[in-house]
Amino acid sequence: MRRLIYTALLLNTLLYTKAIDIYEEDDSVDVENGPYDIPNNIENNANVRSFRNSRILWPYPLNNKSDPIKGNEEPSSDENVLHLSKLKNGNRKARFGYWSYPQSPIVDIMMQTVASNYNPTNANDPFDFLRDSYPLPKGYNEPLNEYDYVIVGAGSSGSVLAARLTEDKPRASVLLIEAGKPEMLLSDIPALTQYLQQTDYVWPYTMEHQPGVCMGSEEQRCYAPRGKAIGGTSVTNSMFYTRGRPQDWDRIAADGNFGWSYEEVLKYYMKSERSELKKYRDQPYRGRDGELTVENVPFKTGLVEAFLAAGRMLGHPTIDYNAPDQLGFGYVQTITNRGHRLSAAKAFLHRHKGRKNLHILSEAKATKVIIDPQTKKVSGVEYIKNNIKHRVNCRREVILSAGPIGSPQLLMLSGIGPKEHLQTLGIPVVMDLKVGRTLYDHIGFPGVIFKLKSTNASLLEPKVATLPNLMQWLQFGDGLLASPGGVEAIGYLKTALSEDPELVPDIELLSMGGSITQDSGGAIRRSMRISENTYARAFHTLNGMDTWQAIPTLLYPRSKGYMELRDTSPFSHPKLYGNYLTDPKDLATLKEAVKHIIQLGESQPFKKYDATLHLPQYPTCSTYPLGSDAYWECAIRTLIVSFHEPIGTCKMGPSNDFEAVVDNNLRVYGIEGLRVADASVIPRPIGARTNVPEIMIGEKAADLIRNTWSNNV
Numbered sequence: 023m024r025r026l027i028y029t030a031l032l033l034n035t036l037l038y039t040k041a042i043d044i045y046e047e048d049d050s051v052d053v054e055n056g057p058y059d060i061p062n063n064i065e066n067n068a069n070v071r072s073f074r075n076s077r078i079l080w081p082y083p084l085n086n087k088s089d090p091i092k093g094n095e096e097p098s099s100d101e102n103v104l105h106l107s108k109l110k111n112g113n114r115k116a117r118f119g120y121w122s123y124p125q126s127p128i129v130d131i132m133m134q135t136v137a138s139n140y141n142p143t144n145a146n147d148p149f150d151f152l153r154d155s156y157p158l159p160k161g162y163n164e165p166l167n168e169y170d171y172v173i174v175g176a177g178s179s180g181s182v183l184a185a186r187l188t189e190d191k192p193r194a195s196v197l198l199i200e201a202g203k204p205e206m207l208l209s210d211i212p213a214l215t216q217y218l219q220q221t222d223y224v225w226p227y228t229m230e231h232q233p234g235v236c237m238g239s240e241e242q243r244c245y246a247p248r249g250k251a252i253g254g255t256s257v258t259n260s261m262f263y264t265r266g267r268p269q270d271w272d273r274i275a276a277d278g279n280f281g282w283s284y285e286e287v288l289k290y291y292m293k294s295e296r297s298e299l300k301k302y303r304d305q306p307y308r309g310r311d312g313e314l315t316v317e318n319v320p321f322k323t324g325l326v327e328a329f330l331a332a333g334r335m336l337g338h339p340t341i342d343y344n345a346p347d348q349l350g351f352g353y354v355q356t357i358t359n360r361g362h363r364l365s366a367a368k369a370f371l372h373r374h375k376g377r378k379n380l381h382i383l384s385e386a387k388a389t390k391v392i393i394d395p396q397t398k399k400v401s402g403v404e405y406i407k408n409n410i411k412h413r414v415n416c417r418r419e420v421i422l423s424a425g426p427i428g429s430p431q432l433l434m435l436s437g438i439g440p441k442e443h444l445q446t447l448g449i450p451v452v453m454d455l456k457v458g459r460t461l462y463d464h465i466g467f468p469g470v471i472f473k474l475k476s477t478n479a480s481l482l483e484p485k486v487a488t489l490p491n492l493m494q495w496l497q498f499g500d501g502l503l504a505s506p507g508g509v510e511a512i513g514y515l516k517t518a519l520s521e522d523p524e525l526v527p528d529i530e531l532l533s534m535g536g537s538i539t540q541d542s543g544g545a546i547r548r549s550m551r552i553s554e555n556t557y558a559r560a561f562h563t564l565n566g567m568d569t570w571q572a573i574p575t576l577l578y579p580r581s582k583g584y585m586e587l588r589d590t591s592p593f594s595h596p597k598l599y600g601n602y603l604t605d606p607k608d609l610a611t612l613k614e615a616v617k618h619i620i621q622l623g624e625s626q627p628f629k630k631y632d633a634t635l636h637l638p639q640y641p642t643c644s645t646y647p648l649g650s651d652a653y654w655e656c657a658i659r660t661l662i663v664s665f666h667e668p669i670g671t672c673k674m675g676p677s678n679d680f681e682a683v684v685d686n687n688l689r690v691y692g693i694e695g696l697r698v699a700d701a702s703v704i705p706r707p708i709g710a711r712t713n714v715p716e717i718m719i720g721e722k723a724a725d726l727i728r729n730t731w732s733n734n735v
């Protein structure tokens with residue numbers, strides 16, 4: 023059976039796509055062929071070798087121009103977008119034929135393979151031939167002893183940083199150390215996002231037990247996975263493109279972080295972006311020439327129209343939700359290239375892996391930053407690869423982009439952190455800084471679900487996991503597998519409890535083309551670590567039914583957590599304390615959002631689906647009358663999930679901020695030659711999911727570093 027899957031994938035890959043690993047980048051010629059600009063006449067490209075000889079068949083779409091069939095746009099009519107409710111239409115059926123096929127056991131096995139026992143480290147890894155690779159450039163058998171810069175972590179920030187630092191002439195040399203593996207074809211499929219959370223493409227962190235929250239989670243602990251891959255969390259995330267509000271960065275700048283106002287960071291957002299949103303493509307705040315393609319999803323159910331219409335009825339205009347001067351709801355915008363996940367690695371590293379000055383080491387874990395305790399000067403990094411400890415020296419700087427858990431962990435292991443904590447563990451203190459003492463996270467509540475009386479209105483896994491859908495996605499990058507975890511629209515709203523005087527929302531809504539029950543308690547439940555018992559009691563009656571839900575996220579949590587080392591082993595997971603909902607305002611705001619979603623679901627646009635609110639019987643909430651305030655508070659505490667966007671653990675701040683770890687140039691206080699550039703530096707909650715801000719931080723960090731060394735090359 024598996025052979026059949028591989029053959030199907032391989033055939034499609036060969037037939038419908040052209041490999042990207044087919045050219046080599048010569049140091050003397052600036053060949054920048056990437057997913058976007060491989061000439062159609064591929065055989066005539068001097069830099070292109072026969073793709074049939076290449077090991078990896080990496081099916082990037084050949085260019086990212088919108089095409090009229092796919093309708094890479096926010097549609098004014100439904101013409102250009104695949105629409106579940108239109109599937110009875112003869113043309114659609116002829117073209118895609120969703121309903122003419124039963125669920126495919128082949129695709130089912132494939133998805134299960136990804137989800138449960140799939141272990142890419144297995145020497146017999148059957149998917150290895152679909153994996154990208156980052157060998158050292160031609161002529162190098164092993165990494166050098168010394169580089170200008172050593173970057174730890176090839177995630178959202180680290181990928182763009184490495185690409186920018188190596189593009190200059192004269193060229194600086196960079197070693198990029200990453201604990202994870204290169205991504206693979208299956209991680210490209212947007213619909214498989216939840217499945218990825220159970221593979222070894224993630225660090226499966228769990229928060230420490232906190233009484234009264236995540237009571238419905240396995241072991242009553244909230245789950246907090248991070249990506250572990252070349253591309254970091256951008257390989258496993260949900261791909262939503264969100265920037266947040268201008269006020270986020272203006273307030274960060276006003277705290278004393280000179281250079282970080284909205285106006286100053288906007289150019290970096292725009293630099294990376296290649297907007298393919300037809301309606302909003304040319305807005306003045308949108309970028310057109312960057313590497314990061316931003317699209318609307320080429321598939322939607324009718325439910326998204328109901329959500330947007332309901333929003334308009336309740337005062338939320340349908341807009342580009344990334345517009346700096348408006349609040350409202352809009353079709354989800356994703357970082358995808360023709361329906362394929364576009365990780366930071368694909369966007370920024372893949373095309374440059376032939377650069378002789380960029381060396382990328384995968385499956386290498388940095389264990390310590392080497393710092394002279396007297397001079398406080400950084401000289402290099404220790405790392406372990408293949409169970410062997412190595413040391414690499416840096417001429418200029420080490421930059422930690424290991425993410426909001428990895429970077430503070432590495433700092434503390436290297437002697438930079440709260441003195442008392444390091445001393446308790448016997449780690450010699452190099453610099454006493456409040457590493458890990460600030461941790462804010464976005465949390466959400468996936469428990470407001472409406473049952474629909476109609477059929478074929480929403481996504482259900484048996485309709486998604488079909489071979490035709492896989493073929494459809496491989497060939498055109500659309501169809502049901504192009505749906506990013508089922509999310510179709512994003513809305514920003516300001517609840518009645520908001521005290522913000524400006525146009526700043528306090529809640530984000532994710533409108534789904536179904537709900538967390540759409541796979542009957544399978545991968546979605548497991549990706550959130552909702553316990554089987556909780557699911558069975560609360561949701562099993564919805565299995566196989568059409569549903570709709572909107573998930574609220576608390577954008578500006580007041581509750582503040584922290585993290586610390588578990589022990590001195592670099593392989594141990596740190597202790598993470600979310601302290602979720604410890605500020606009563608957080609719970610009250612989420613409850614207010616629940617009420618608003620109920621209003622949306624009960625409004626006229628959802629009437630045609632006969633939508634009725636499902637009030638789950640949570641084992642933890644049985645003493646409260648269903649639907650009462652006390653019930654919803656209990657429900658929120660039970661089912662709260664982290665949306666995995668911790669920030670602040672290496673907080674940026676001015677020197678008079680006693681919690682600050684890095685300055686406004688991202689330099690670690692008191693240490694020479696060490697910066698942090700990733701989610702951990704964001705000092706206060708922002709109204710965005712964090713991937714795009716991380717990429718912006720990577721862009722800005724590159725400029726900061728280049729400015730430092732510009733007279734020194």
Ligand SMILES: Cc1cc2nc3c(=O)[nH]c(=O)nc-3n(C[C@H](O)[C@H](O)[C@H](O)COP(=O)(O)OP(=O)(O)OC[C@H]3O[C@@H](n4cnc5c(N)ncnc54)[C@H](O)[C@@H]3O)c2cc1C
Pocket residue numbers: 174175176177178179180199200201202219247248249250251252253254255256258259260261262263264386387388389423424425426428429432665666667668699700701702710711712713714715716
């Ligand atoms: C399930 C999920 C869904 C999400 N969805 C969205 C979304 O839709 N939109 C959005 O904007 N954001 C989303 N996010 C958040 C966003 O993707 C992350 O905040 C962002 O990617 C973090 O970027 P980073 O550069 O800080 O870290 P990362 O991208 O996590 O990169 C850190 C890298 O460092 C590596 N590393 C760590 N320690 C070491 C070490 N010691 N040695 C070597 N390497 C190391 C890691 O393996 C990792 O590859 C999501 C997150 C998750 C987990």
